[in-house]
Amino acid sequence: MRDTMKRVAELLTVCTVCHRVRDAGDSWRFLDEYLRERGRVEITHGLCPECQASHYPARAPDKKTA
Secondary structure (H helix, E strand, C coil): CHHHHHHHHCCCEECCCCCCEECCCCCEECHHHHHHHHHCCCCCCCCCHHHHHHHCHHHCCCCCCC
16 A cells, blocks of 8 residues: 555646646646756757657658668
8 A cells, every 4th residue: 555655646747738747736837847846857858750750741751761
């Protein structure tokens, strides 16, 4: 039971639309801001191959040559 309660306490609620997270004070904050303050983590942005192909097809690498 203790392991289950610890796991529940570690869950992070993320909005499925804007990707903000709910903090312990019930405020909704940007994920990078939350992580920077809580985990001393800096976030860098990237673009995964699937999103690049979907949103920027002209800039996506040719799958035949990759």
